[in-house]
Amino acid sequence: MNHIIRDTTVLTMNDRNEILERTDVVIENGIIAKIGPKAGETADNANIIDGSGKLVMPGLINCHCHVPMTLLRNYADDMDLQTWLFDHIFPVEDRLNEDDVYWGTLLGIMEMLSTGTTCFADMYYFMDSIASAVESSGIRAQLSRGQTCNEPGSDFSGNQAMKESEEFVRKWNGAADGRITAAMAPHAIYTCSPSYIQAIAEKAGKLGVPIHVHLDETVREHEDSLGTYGKTPAAHLYDLGLFDHKTIAAHCVCITVEDMALMKEKGVSVIHCPASNLKLASGIAPIPEAISAGLNVCIGTDGASSNNNLNMWEDMYLASIIHKGSKRDPKLITAAETLRMATVNGAKALGMSCVGSIREGNKADLIMVDLEKPHLKPMHNLCSALVYSAQGSDVCMTMVDGRILYQDGEFKTIDREKVDYHLEKVCKRLFE
Numbered sequence: 001m002n003h004i005i006r007d008t009t010v011l012t013m014n015d016r017n018e019i020l021e022r023t024d025v026v027i028e029n030g031i032i033a034k035i036g037p038k039a040g041e042t043a044d045n046a047n048i049i050d051g052s053g054k055l056v057m058p059g060l061i062n063c064h065c066h067v068p069m070t071l072l073r074n075y076a077d078d079m080d081l082q083t084w085l086f087d088h089i090f091p092v093e094d095r096l097n098e099d100d101v102y103w104g105t106l107l108g109i110m111e112m113l114s115t116g117t118t119c120f121a122d123m124y125y126f127m128d129s130i131a132s133a134v135e136s137s138g139i140r141a142q143l144s145r146g147q148t149c150n151e152p153g154s155d156f157s158g159n160q161a162m163k164e165s166e167e168f169v170r171k172w173n174g175a176a177d178g179r180i181t182a183a184m185a186p187h188a189i190y191t192c193s194p195s196y197i198q199a200i201a202e203k204a205g206k207l208g209v210p211i212h213v214h215l216d217e218t219v220r221e222h223e224d225s226l227g228t229y230g231k232t233p234a235a236h237l238y239d240l241g242l243f244d245h246k247t248i249a250a251h252c253v254c255i256t257v258e259d260m261a262l263m264k265e266k267g268v269s270v271i272h273c274p275a276s277n278l279k280l281a282s283g284i285a286p287i288p289e290a291i292s293a294g295l296n297v298c299i300g301t302d303g304a305s306s307n308n309n310l311n312m313w314e315d316m317y318l319a320s321i322i323h324k325g326s327k328r329d330p331k332l333i334t335a336a337e338t339l340r341m342a343t344v345n346g347a348k349a350l351g352m353s354c355v356g357s358i359r360e361g362n363k364a365d366l367i368m369v370d371l372e373k374p375h376l377k378p379m380h381n382l383c384s385a386l387v388y389s390a391q392g393s394d395v396c397m398t399m400v401d402g403r404i405l406y407q408d409g410e411f412k413t414i415d416r417e418k419v420d421y422h423l424e425k426v427c428k429r430l431f432e
């Protein structure tokens with residue numbers, strides 16, 4: 001179906017962050033066909049959407065998630081990362097099956113769509129279930145099977161995760177009309193041996209897919225790496241050749257100026273996960289420094305178990321204010337910069353040049369925000385309003401590939417009651 005959004009405000013997120021007023025946006029065959037005043041006056045057979053009092057902007061891109069972890073939301077909190085992960089999260093994850101992951105994923109996708117996320121990058125397992133949920137829901141995603149193996153060796157062809165990862169790439173890369181792309185994901189340097197990381201890098205090269213990895217999330221990871229390898233986690237991965245492939249690196253809390261130079265050389269994107277880093281007390285990533293070093297910085301929520309939601313607006317808010325506070329410099333990370341991280345920078349990180357901004361010819365991955373809310377008035381500055389005042393619940397419409405997936409509280413592709421029904425059953429089995 002074609003759509004015309006009439007008489008609306010558009011935040012383009014083009015190079016000048018241009019804002020267009022009282023304009024129409026015409027969406028044809030999944031593409032933003034025309035933008036301009038009265039551009040949608042003559043089109044017929046289109047769904048007309050009244051855009052007055054609303055904002056059209058690019059859908060948000062969540063670059064680091066473990067979406068089925070919605071199942072573990074508020075299950076284990078207020079403890080350090082190692083205890084949280086090894087004593088609480090991993091034991092429940094051992095009991096997960098593909099059905100659990102499917103319903104947990106749909107729940108996460110509902111949350112993302114209702115808060116304006118149109119694309120997410122995910123690392124988990126039971127990837128067929130996640131891909132199926134992405135396919136049926138209509139959202140866009142870069143998916144990867146997280147791999148862990150601390151054994152040394154030279155031949156990992158018999159390794160289960162490696163096999164699943166390769167099968168996943170072959171089966172799903174480019175599926176769902178191109179909405180699904182695949183990556184390979186060595187979980188982290190503390191869960192993967194050097195030779196395993198090298199084997200994954202080699203395989204990614206052969207399959208022609210990018211890399212998604214956790215990098216330098218905690219002081220402990222950083223210091224263990226210095227102790228074991230005599231170098232930082234980033235230098236370790238650089239030397240292993242992982243960064244020779246297009247890479248997105250989550251967290252980067254402890255990266256050094258030297259690491260930033262290595263990452264810049266290889267075009268590695270930094271995924272800032274402020275809520276997760278603060279909640280797990282990992283620290284504050286040197287994002288202003290990373291931006292000064294010329295690195296592409298995007299934003300991720302991480303899983304719902306360390307955040308505890310998948311609402312990008314909260315992470316945008318934190319991304320913009322924590323550096324000001326910790327560095328005592330209110331000029332750091334402006335609202336406009338933050339919006340770029342959550343949109344165009346995310347698209348760049350994931351190699352998706354046709355989303356992330358509102359421009360003619362781009363795929364219609366866009367959202368509408370209700371600007372008539374009391375907490376958004378008066379509208380002195382749109383970017384400030386979006387980053388410092390807006391809430392995820394201000395999103396009133398979410399569209400991917402020109403298809404409306406969420407509008408005014410309703411999910412168009414997901415049966416909410418069915419998800420709730422299965423969720424209850426899944427949780428009963430997992431936690432009782």
Ligand code: NI
Pocket residue numbers: 064065066214250302303
């Ligand atoms: Ni993570």
